[in-house]
Amino acid sequence: MTTAEIQRLEDAFQLPTYKKMPIALVRGEGCRVWDADGNAYYDFYGGHCVALLGHCPPxxxxxxxxxxxxxxxxxxxxxxxxxxxxxxxxxxxxxxxxxxxxxxxxxxxxxxxxxxxxxxxxxxxxxxxxxxxxxxxxxxxxxxxxxxxxxxxxxxxxxxxxxxxxxxxxxxxxxxxxxxxxxxxxxxxxxxxxxxxxxxxxxxxxxxxxxxxxxxxxxxxxxxxxxxxxxxxxxxxxxxxxxxxxxxxxxxxxxxxxxxxxxxxxxxxxxxxxxxxxxxxxxxxxxxxxxxxxxxxxxERLMERAAHIHARIRDGLRPLVCDVRGRGCLIGVELDGPAAPVLAALRAEGILAGGASHPRVIRLMPPLNTPDDAIDALIAAFQTVLASNPTTA
Ligand SMILES: Cc1ncc(COP(=O)(O)O)c(C=O)c1O
CATH class of the missing domain: 3.40.640.10 (Type I PLP-dependent aspartate aminotransferase-like (Major domain))
Known part of the structure; x- marks a missing residue:
């Protein structure tokens, strides 16, 4: 099924209680997921703070x-x-x-x-x-x-x-x-x-x-x-x-x-x-x-990785945004403008992240086994997106 067909069926036959990202995911492995059109994403949302070990941990x-x-x-x-x-x-x-x-x-x-x-x-x-x-x-x-x-x-x-x-x-x-x-x-x-x-x-x-x-x-x-x-x-x-x-x-x-x-x-x-x-x-x-x-x-002593992941994300993003806070793999990134267009633009760059009730906060909830190259991809995507100042994406 294509993304359009999947969306049509869900919208027709599910109660409309959820605001969804306009993607349909079909596969996940580690910190990555793939959509029905073959696009890959680094997943810093984890299905709402669930994928602590990444997707499909063996x-x-x-x-x-x-x-x-x-x-x-x-x-x-x-x-x-x-x-x-x-x-x-x-x-x-x-x-x-x-x-x-x-x-x-x-x-x-x-x-x-x-x-x-x-x-x-x-x-x-x-x-x-x-x-x-x-x-x-x-x-x-x-x-x-x-x-x-x-x-x-x-x-x-x-x-x-x-x-x-x-x-x-x-x-x-x-x-x-x-x-x-x-x-x-x-x-x-x-x-x-x-x-x-x-x-x-x-x-x-x-x-x-x-x-x-x-x-x-x-x-x-x-x-x-x-x-x-x-x-x-x-x-x-x-x-x-x-x-x-x-x-x-x-x-x-x-x-x-x-x-x-x-x-x-x-x-x-x-x-x-x-x-x-x-x-x-x-x-x-x-x-x-x-x-x-x-x-x-x-x-796998994964809890010990929480501080490393946090520090690498914090150090990479702090120069770009108003605040990076939280602990371990539960991270809030506060922007100086609305989060929604930045989230959409990050998605286009291959990054999934979460919003919050606070309109200027993006939440990152990566797995404890997130590799450094995924974090570097996150930081690069933030740099690209914030440099292009997305307000209407
Ligand atoms: C802190 C907290 N407590 C409780 C819940 C409710 O959990 P569930 O959606 O599994 O019922 C959530 C869900 O997001 C949550 O974040």
Missing amino acids: RVVAAVQEQLGRLLFYSNVVYSPVRARAAALLAEMAPDGLGHAFFCNSGTEANETALKLARTWTGKTAVIAMEGDFHGRTLGSLATTWGEHYRAPYRAILPETIFVPFGEADAVARVLAERDDVAAIILEPIQSMAGIFEAPPAFYQALRRLCDAHGVALIFDEVQTGVGRTGTFSIAEQYGITPDLITLAKSLGAGVPVGAVLASDAIAASVGYGDQGTTFGGGMLAMAAVTATLETLRD
Whole structure:
């Protein structure tokens, strides 16, 4: 099928909920993808921060293929060696004390689950979230997602969330001094969709102290930052704290849909049969992918590459743009004009990158095994595009 034929069918038979790039991808390998017309791209978008190991990582593909022919699926009503291995490896790589996983299928489900667990553990109901956060589209997570356009149509049925400015521990302290019904604080440690914003480490440490003092669960939504993307398995390790709950998805299966909540010993002890459940969570195919993803990450020491990739991109792009920020392979590039025409012009130069809610920010979410020549191609494309000043592309 040509790109035009594919577009016509998708537009005719899919609900029009997504704004899409005008390309149809048919193949991927490492940090490159190819479209239906044979054009190649370096992929710095990764299917929305998913391709942490690049496209079709061989070990994950092999593990999934092997599992496909053995047992495609069975639910949590039985034990499974594939699930057992994935859970044990996840516990080994997770921060100490967070060795209890609940497997689900997506980031929003992971956040829903974490919010429920926090309520069960504390016996309280209210939630504090940060202005600018994105936590998902299902109703529980949506309640904690900041953007007005996401929440406004559903306001009447969303659980109450108290939003505070990101990075202001005093604002959180004021809410906790006034109310004794707060079950959880949820946050994206790096606000990604908002435009890659991070607070100083002291902010996260203050949240930890406040949660301890007030009996509140601290939930780190690491759907984007987790699984080593910022250089450690959890970004919390870099702040020297341990949340009570961490949510993961996106990179966890290297492209196979899977989410997980990592819970502390104390929270795990408060959970009983029937408190949460999902048919597909923990299925064999996803679990084979999780194990292969984590083994690849560990055996190829890929987390150690995050700082190198970050520094090479930062050093190459800083002279060209207003700001380069973020950590590891989660990078925001702030321009002095609109990002949309630059993104389109980069695509024409063979580079895929992401936008953000911030209209002047481009997001780069490359794999941890991105080679230097791909980064050099990215920098050269930025140089070409910004020199031609694209405002109408
Ligand atoms: C930080 C964060 N949390 C949660 C989600 C929701 O994940 P999913 O789309 O898998 O439901 C996203 C998705 O982009 C995200 O970026």
